[in-house]
Amino acid sequence: MKKSITVTINGTKHTHDVEPRLLLIHYLREVVGLTGPHIGCETSICGACTVSVDGKAIKSCAMFAVQADGREILTIEGLSADGKLHPVQQAFWEEHGLQCGYCTPGMIMASKQLIERNPSPTESEIRHGLEGNLCRCTGYQHIVAAVKAAAAKMGA
């Protein structure tokens, strides 16, 4: 019944036997111990669980861990290297792009993808590009500012 999977997470290879129904988000949080990505809904609307699989932002609550076999995953924990924050993380901090912080790891991962695909997004492009991520605290204005600031920095 269980399947053996091997997944590279934040640069480290992990091998586990998992039930096919184990969601990737539960695998990351409870088997591997990476509790940065969060769970906010069960209908893949909120985006709190967003991680990157093979370079693409995905909702890890809408993927089974077995589907990640052989793939490369980046979570919020893997974003800052050597204690240095990623420019998107830095910008969220500086622009006050978060309050309770629950949506933030997913929001940052989605923002990172957005900037990678569109290095100088307009406000409207940012707002539409983040439609897969809900935030109940900020009203999004500072998040938009953070994405703009991060894009400027990453393009510089």
Next chain:
Amino acid sequence: MIAQNFDYLTPVSLAEAFDLLNDPGAKVMAGGMSLIPMMKLRLAAPERVVDLRHVPGLNKIQQDGAMLRIGAMTTHHELESTPLVRAACPLLAQAAAAIGDVQVRNVGTIGGSIAHADPSADYPAALQALEAEIRIAHRGGERTVLAKDFFQDTFTTALEPNELIVEISVPLEAKCTGASYQKMLQPASGFAIVGIAARVSMDGGKVSMVRVGVTGLGGSSYRAANVEALLVGSEGSAADIGKAAAVVAEGIDANSDIHASAEYRAHLARVYTARALSAAIARAEAQ
């Protein structure tokens, strides 16, 4: 949040996939963007999930004469971002870009979406307007079904349990043709309350070809032949468009839910048909 247990199967060839699909408890998974949430809510509880991810050759996008052939496992993101699709079949790229959100588009596939046949999905409108051909394979053979015959009713398609969609073919847009997909989205889920896909060719100041596909209004997507008949041959003026768009909901038993009544949906269908036609004509004329 937690699905019932199932066996996870990953065929590496179509033949193997067909073997696995002989089992009545098996369910095909393409991107899983519709299936997995339903499994988590336990509305779906397949005993076996057959993931097509490792079946080779299902995610190619290639030009073949006057047609664009798209593998069933092509993701929405690939369709919205591939230069060939954007240039040769912008309507499909627009419809792909209108689906869900970035994360969903990164994983969801065109084959999975149309096999699911959600009455509010975005692709069906475009595929109806494009008169897409859907190539369906089964053990020992295949057949091609036109979009209008493929989408039958709510969650109901021409696909048999032991068949798989392998490819969707759409025409390369001809010269002087413009297209537009216009959608009123439901603010919570992002699904279409109504979505209208329009393609128009202009020739000598007259509408020489028009195709209109509708999603979200009734139990299934459809091609609004009555709208097309009224518009073709006209100059495509605002008045012509208005007259044609006015009939888009005729004879359709419109859906009603907490997000939009049947009456409002039918009205929106007329408004968005006019908008999609106007945009398509403007694009056709700009060429």
Next chain:
Amino acid sequence: MATTITKLDTLVGRKIKRKEDPRLITGTATYVDDIQMPGMYHACIVRSPHAAAHIRGIETKAALELPGVVAVYTGADVKDVGPVPCGASLPGLRVPHHHILAQDRVYYVGHPVAVVVARDRYIARDAVDLIEVDFDPTDAVADPEKALAEGAPAVHPQWPDNIAFNYHQENGEVDKVFAEAEVVVKQRITSQRLIPCSMETRGVVADYRSGEKALTIYSSSQIPHLMRSLVAGMLGIPENKLRVVAPEVGGGFGCKLNVYAEEALMGFIAIRTGKPVKWIESRREHMQATIHGRGHVDYYEIAARRDGVITGIKLKLIQDLGSYHQLLTPVIPTLSVLMMPGLYRCKTVRADIVGVFTNCVPTDAYRGAGRPEATHGIERMVDILAAELKMDPVEIRLKNFIHSDEFPYATGTGLMYDSGDYTKPLKTALEMANYNELRAEQTKARAAGRYMGIGLSTYGEICAIGPSPATPAGGWESATVRVEPSGTVTVLTGIKPQGQGEETTFSQIAADELGVGFDDVVVMHGDTSVVQYGIGTFGSRATAIGGTAMYLAIQELKTKIKRFGAMLLDSDDVSYANGRCTCNKSGKSVSLAEIAGAAHRAMKLPANTEPGLVASNFWEPPNFTFPFGAHIVVTEIDKDTGAIEIRRYIAVDDCGKVINPLIVAGQVQGGVVQGLGQALYEHGIYDDSGQLLTGEFMDYAIPKASMSPNIEMASTETPTPVNPLRVKGVGEAATIGCSPAVVNSVVDALSPLGVRHLDMPLTSEKIWKVLQGGRA
């Protein structure tokens, strides 16, 4: 010679990056679901799919036989656990006994009926499907007005009229004023049920150490100390054997200002099984079983003179309570009554509340809690009156505002407004909007057949809740401030932030007061075994009351610091500034670190002085604070579809002294978008049989980035005399100001069609129907 470090800048009033953020942006913060314990069990709750039904029996055998299932508990097992608490005491209030698991009946969809305990959450979920509950459904009622009708199904059979309480408040000669009024306007106004939707749902981990008979509950809560008192009572364990920890809390908005069945239930399971147990609410459970907000049907009448002066206000308020009282359920509409005159001078008021039971989940505090409903009501009514008198909405407000020289101002509802200058934010907003030009543009737009609207709200609110006699559970707040032996500072505060950033604002205040670095201050909260008793974070109270308690503790501490400083400097004339104690005669000084070292080493002590540097303060506020502001919203309506475009959103808020403008801006922006959710999108819909139709994010629309406007902001600062920090509070302000401004704008846009009022949410379809000439 020691280097003199002079602190040049003060931190208060500056945009300081939050010290909470590094853990949040790196994914290393610990929320409840991040807690793992060896051998921990998982609980999954069986909930009623019916709004009203008898339970004829529960079959648990198959679930118990599933490998990995540890236990199943039903109502019979927990009948001796105390009821879910109601903290309200209104005269004649009917309080149904609220068991933590249903006994013989269920009263709403989502009502907990049984709980499965299993080795992991997957097995627990599987076992839920194996439990057969034999329900016998009965008629339900889900609408408060229908519940009041003759012959309506009784939610609680013992009270067939479905009335939980009646409440009356009156001031002045109301009947006379209305009889003699030159004009009276009336309107029915609803504030629909909303679902709080904190991004982190609720969650509980309970851990019992049988050797010590000590229980620890980790809960995503705004009120860990109150929870400890109440849950200890429910479980019948000594309060000092219960520790409640609220770790990182992923948003609350009032829905975590409560004690729910699940906290006691997990405590019960942990004690019974001797193992730690975790329950994490699913989003669907959140929609069904966490409190909802609002749920008002209001009947307003305003009496006025022809010149626009308001002379009387009458309100009949029907509050949809749901099936039970949660902690504050019946209190919320009374807050609406307190705030019903808004910013206006009218003191002749009458309010009648009828609290109604329905077969729905209880309503309770949700961002603004009673004040958004009141503000929506009065701000709509003022616009309706202005329309009746053909006056500009600005003019009628200016005519009725309490003047800045009238404070403190006693309202007709028994409040004492602390300070205010209501024209200031309004004028600022009008200037930012370029109001006269907007009106000119609107005239042109109307001539061209376009529907453009300009709406405003001038709102006030009750913040810094509140003086203890006026609150159900004590309204003071506490702080302990320690200077550690090395000179760093630790603050233990009784509040419990959920994203508001008090670790930062409190550090700013403490660093300024003690002259230490921002990073030298650590603010701790949320653990009842670490922090002295406190009340919690709600009602925009954290900084105004909790911050003041800290400020006062620091003042006491500074006295002690100076005593040690004087001893070390051998002087009787010292002052303390910039982290140093200086002899005013010799100019010699010692640092806080040196003083702290001496105070802890205690080789020598000043006279009548104990070792150590710790001070605590429990501050009882003398009054609420009353922030205010003005919002202006410009809308345009798509004639074809009824869709509303927010063209501009201007928010000018006055929350007293601003500690950190970045954080205030964040509170305003988030508040506006939550208000916008109510105005345009959100509605917790029950059908007639009590089924919740908006059970997931698929159907309940909270605003996304693409649905939210860019907000043009400004602040005015009118300090409060109520506390020494002069801060009023800002957590709820913008939510309160938003919804009436948006609705006023849309009604203004549609006024050429004779539209006078529209109820929220203003969906495209509702507007389209109005455009078709039908009523929404």
Next chain:
Amino acid sequence: MKIHGSHALPAGAARAYNLLQDPEVLASCMPGCEKLVKVADGTYEMKMKMVLAAVSGQFDGKVRITDPDPPHSFKLVVEGTGRIGFMKGEGLLRITPGGEQCTVQYDGDVHVGGTIAAVGQRLIDSTSKLMIKRFFDKLCERAAAASAP
């Protein structure tokens, strides 16, 4: 949710009425009906399996026929309860004769509860219509087959 509509049947009114009262016919026409057992006059117990795309669910239910007024009208009450929710449909069916054909009009109410109500709002209307359509399509087949010599 209100439902109403009409379908033509290739049968005279009296035969249509009888077909609609015949448990064996009902069982074969109701989508997913696996078993229909008479438990009292006009009352049947039913087991059905709904399969619609990926959604599947078992329902235990009851079918009741009340207020018979042959061959003009009767009331049909269908209740079902399953893991994914429950439904109750109640409707008045009226048969209007038209020679060899007749028209069956229905007018009623559908209540849905449980998971499908909470998460499937946008699909209940179109799904109900689909189910009704499938029922009448089958019934038409039965009527046509039965009338064939």
